[in-house]
Amino acid sequence: MDTSTQITDAPPPVPQPNLAELKRNARGATRPGDRIFLGLSRGSGIFLLVIMAAIAVFLTYRASLALSKNHGNFLTTFEWNTNVTPPSFGIAVLAFGTVVSSIIAMVLAVPVAVAIALFLTHYAPRRLAGPIAYVVDLLAAVPSIVYGLWGALILVPHMTGLFGWLNDFFGWTGIFSWDQGAPRSLLTVGILLAIMILPIITNVSREVFRQVPQMHEEAALALGATRWEVIRMSVLPFGRSGVISASMLGLGRALGETMAVATVLSPDFLIHGSLLNPGGGTFAQNIASKFSEATEFGRDALIASGLVLFVITLVVNGAARMIIARRKEYSGANA
Amino acid sequence: MNRRALALGALAASGALVLTACGSDDTSSGSSGGSSASATTGASSIKCDNAKGQLLSDGSSAQKNAIDAWVAQFSKACGVQINYKAGGSGAGVTSFTQGQLAFAGSDSALKPEEVTASKKVCSGGQGIDLPMVGGPIAVGYNLSGVSNLVLDAPTLAKIFNSKIQYWDDAAIKKLNPSAKLPHLKIQAFHRSDESGTTDNFTKYLIATAKSDWPYSGGKAWQAKGGQAAAQSSGVAAQVKQTNGSIGYFELSYVADGVNAVSINTGASAPVAPSSDSASKAIADAKVVGTGKDLSLQLNYNTKADGAYPITLVTYEIVCDKGNKSDTLPATKAFLRYIASEDGQNVLSGLKYAPIPADIIAKVRTTIEGLN
């Protein structure tokens, strides 16, 4: 996919001067048809811009309304009381929960996803790889509410065994101690998110690994490398930035996930030392479970927290785009 | 591409049209196996007037089962669709004060600021509370091998405030000398959303065990510790799933696998929650609302024999004046039905408690005066 982009982006060799003239003509949009079409497409671009700007302005405005009346510290307060006077709310617990559950999801999902992608491109028998890749593609499109339903009714009851085991062997670390509560904790959320984003990361990683130039692998093999050494020396370095951007994509999804978290987590406004004990919250989950009963002020406060999530997601997406852009240069140099 | 897009669009549109013709709202054959008590009351007494259209309502999940039964009767008789979303009392009041609902259901009376907010919606009037459904709040638990647990207010407060951590605590043992209590961690579940059930439950704790419950009360859960779940059904489902758990919800959610705690009120014997025992406690209630508002003051400290002290009353909240003209006839007809004798009789079959006769009489007069 990228290689062809590269090739088409290169300046066409032969009729240089002629083409420049034609292009100028075309861009000048002198014909009425051209003008209308340009107007239409530019118009929709502007329309999109206006909507987006409206949302951004509206969100910032509403958030500032809430923040100006907040009696707690927005960053450090451990409560979310918007229906009392004076209101006091803070995002400390939400930020902690969002980051921790996403990190758990990434730690679990990325290695497994990379392994599955490698399996599909380098290990699996071809007859098996095709259908499996197909199924993984389809799983990536399963709506999150279904993951939420499955998580709450199937995953949670099955977590007690794992939690007991973690508590027995790693309870002394404090992170994995467990008070026998229902396993509706940040760890369960992290695991569910990992399962959710696994197909997405696998998908993109597989695409990247498939683009590794055949020459590189064959050269490594010719030097007597084992299959693992081929992967380590040619496939992984080539695919690294691609895998990173795939992970960022997954991370973005995990950060903003609403329903799957809301059905699985037992929310409260405390930061627990243990990942196994129920409690905590995430931005999206908190908005989803609080907005319906929130007053106008409460909604403003939730919007303020949504804005923080928005910024975090933006940074993650931006990082992914930058890395993808760098990868394009990299692959272009090698193609 | 344009032609193809058009063709696709036309296909989708015509497909939708075809689809819209083949569905049905008539579920009577499917629900015949249902176990609703609503079948016991005739629909003949329902006066529809010129009720029509669809009513939107949201609020208390405590009265959900009662509303479902009423709606089934009322819709059958009048053909009005009543769309009750049990999103919690907080959500109901909020949506009501934003003018999105015909009426709201709430387990707590409107607070002064909520009344103020409602004036925006009710042109020339304000939101008022009409008590319609009474009911015991059961303290349900799931503890294998223990079926007749007795607790009192201070013990309950300590359990839900994480002061009592294990089932074989001395305080629990003292109240249950004969029960085999395991050394198992207590998993106390509370509501994660703002809820009238929480409000009434904590009001009871404040009224009866102030020293063990140092919080101010309200729809949001304040104590630290414990686990949370959304809505009554969520808490009930968690209690059912988890051995060693305890939680509070209305009696109709007490079902297989979940038992209800009997409360030691100081009466001659511990009282189990039931429609009758709750009615006895609610009979003590006094109207404290002013004007057309009929909010009640419940007596949580009752020590009468057979009176179950943890009760709640669910109010339907409407505007006294300035209800939307297109929904008013239907709202009035529906409220008139549920306040009627037939309507109130449905309640005891569903493990709720009817509102005392003198109060419901006032409710009926108020409903007639709505405009």
Add this chain to the structure above:
Amino acid sequence: MSNAVIAEKRPSTLRGASLPKWSPWAIAAGSVAVAVAVGAGTGLTKVQWGLISGLLFLAATYGIAAKVEGRRQAKDRIATGLVWVAFLVALVPLISLVWVTVVRGIKVLDVYFLTHSMGLVADSQPGGGIYHAIIGSLEQVGLATLIAAPIGVLTAIYLVEYGRGRLAQAVTFFVDVMTGVPSIVAGLFILSLMLIFDMQPFGFAGSMALAILMMPVVVRSTEEMLKLVPNELREASLALGVPKWRTILKVVLPTSIGGITTGIMLAVARIAGETAPVLLLVFGNRFINNNPFEGPQQSLPLYVYQQYAAGNEYAYDRAWAASLALIAFVMILNLVARAIARWKAPKTGR
């Protein structure tokens, strides 16, 4: 993959001793047997049997291979084993998800369920159906697509075919920003507009929020597809004196229509599963409402959520069945999209 073939063809004289082909299977069987024996002896759960056999397999493979074939080969075998194990472990939850949804969903999923609304059936009773939710979902998603697809495609055309200056940069940036909008925030945005204009919940409000979520996805995927169209095609057309707009309509778009359709279908699949904005804007409804412009509607994801929240066995059955219907809907869209993509894949001419 040709590397495997090459590996086979290497002359055996250059290789050291190697394990026979059946050895991984033998080691796997051995470690499973040991794990079962240990597990049965000490009363561990089946999950723990699996864990032990997995670890045993890796350890045994490394040990045996290192002894017979040398370190590097041993590492290679470990890597192979790990990749296989990771694959198998990941299969467990995903298969469970699909399996449970199908098995539990099929229980009440029948023609009655598909053609009736919840009507007067209480959440605590058996019966009822999802017809109203299907209608709601189709209408809301359809309207959202009608808004988002043309705008998205046109914006992408602008970015790829015309966009050079500040405006294009701003649009590109904001499209990126828009992909990060949490769905519930889009819902809150529309809700505030509704409150300003004093409107009741209705289906189209949900469509607008869904369209906001859908537009950036369509722009992104269409952009990628348009970039795949070789410049030579455009130049050839322009060189013949065809106006630019006709070039785009008659050359560029037909070449990439397969990919664009796929992108739109995938975006549709994505928004069809959105719960949060619908919960805010469409309100939910137990009855059939065919009119998306007036009165509350139901939608499939919202239905699943509400039935889950009702928390009893009948409601759970309905939730699973509705999930199954929702997955089936999304899968069909996906398959159609893929079929179109394959059928109309842009031919790069190389």
